[in-house]
Amino acid sequence: MKRRKFIAASSMLGLSSVSSVLAAESAPKAEKEVYELRSYELKMGGMGRLEAYLQNVLIPAMNRLGVTKIGVFKEVGKDEPAKLHLLLVYPSQGNYFQIKTQLKTDAEFIKAAETYHQTPVDKAIYDRVSSSLMLAFDGMPQLMTPAKEPRIMELRTYEGYNEDAVRRKIKMFNDSEITIFNKTGLHIVFFGEVLIGSRMPCLTYMLTFKDMEERNANWAKFSADPDWKQVSQATEYANTVSRIERIFLEPTAYSYI
Template sequence: MKKNLFAFILLLISFSVSAQKDLYEMRVYELKFGTPAAGLHNYLEKALFPALNRAGVKNIGAFEEWSQNQPGKIYVLIPYGSMAAYEKINSGLSSDKTFAEASAEYNQIPQDKAPFVRYETSLFTAFSGIPQIQKPAAGSMVFELRTYEGYSEDAFTRKVKMFNQGELDIFKETGLHSVFFGEKIAGPQMPCLTYMLGFKDMEERDANWKKFVDHPEWKRISKLPEYANTVSNIYRTFLKPLTYSQL
């Protein structure tokens, strides 16, 4: 009896661990036109990222847009194990002396030399189909960030279901290399979901998207009535990793 109970407890623990879903923070820094961004880059690379790493956060992403539009933007993707971890780690930064010392130069930047105007933060819970961040293959240089808006909460929920119950499998089969998929729980454009794909170059990206569009299973599920009108707008941005990105 005790042996069976012990096995059952281990099964519950195993299920709990496997069901654990990441919480993602996505920051988008809008750089100040005409002001050097070196101070922000140094802060992220030498202060914030190492502090988060010490607290157990791994695979932090840092990207810039492929376009040369001005003002430029920096995208930072931070994966946390849970909302509790997000709260604990961020509150703990204030007592991290090493972080304070590494941040000193950044904190002394005068107002007229500030490298960014503001940054926008969004929070996401990971999809059940991809519950943790996926580190891309070495040499991935093209990252495609997509946001799908739903016209209603129901439309959004149905699109998430479509991904979890079929579309993610087709992504994997056709070489659309997933980095993360998240349901937005705080931030603009809600209700919406956001995901990121990684490719070695644009040629691989274009070829594999064609495989996806031509895939018979995608053609089948895309015509199912339950998934009709699930996406009202799609926003796409191409990113490239910064030198200190951990993805």
């Protein structure tokens, strides 16, 4: 009798364990966000007018349509011509196309944007806008909003010599590097696989630090980390990055990110 009770109890424990595993596997995963990054190359005197449009017209309209995470950044160093970078965070891939369509027919936005859209050609605000569209990584499906305090942002783009090289680098981040970043104080804002952009194939990510001193110290920690040294020697990740572009940004006073 005792043996039968033990077997029954063991069976129930086994079923419970299986149920836990199945529940974990079937638990809904966080939907991956979509990131649209626009870089405006401004004409002399265009910064104030563009900022007025973003702050008073575009951002309120995007907020109404469900895009609440928006970052606006200026480049550290004040290069000429000046540039302004706009990051729009869409909750999902479907939302991206839906919101882009809705904005075209949003009466409040259309009216508020009249002055901006009717800018005379001899008073153009910018020379060009370059943009990229990104899908969040599996290992970090949603953007981490930094604290509202003085800080710098580091925006990095890794190009690969072909699509498989970028795929392997993304796998490296998902499987190992994101964890090592977190451990060594490389404060992640987002990781994005670039779907459309000017430097394809590539990936882009953003980090944040309180200042350059913290940035330099924590990158040194990362470089010396034994886990990083081990994973960086793995043959499956060899030759994944052919070129790195890096720029430093500072958020505007009205930036959410």
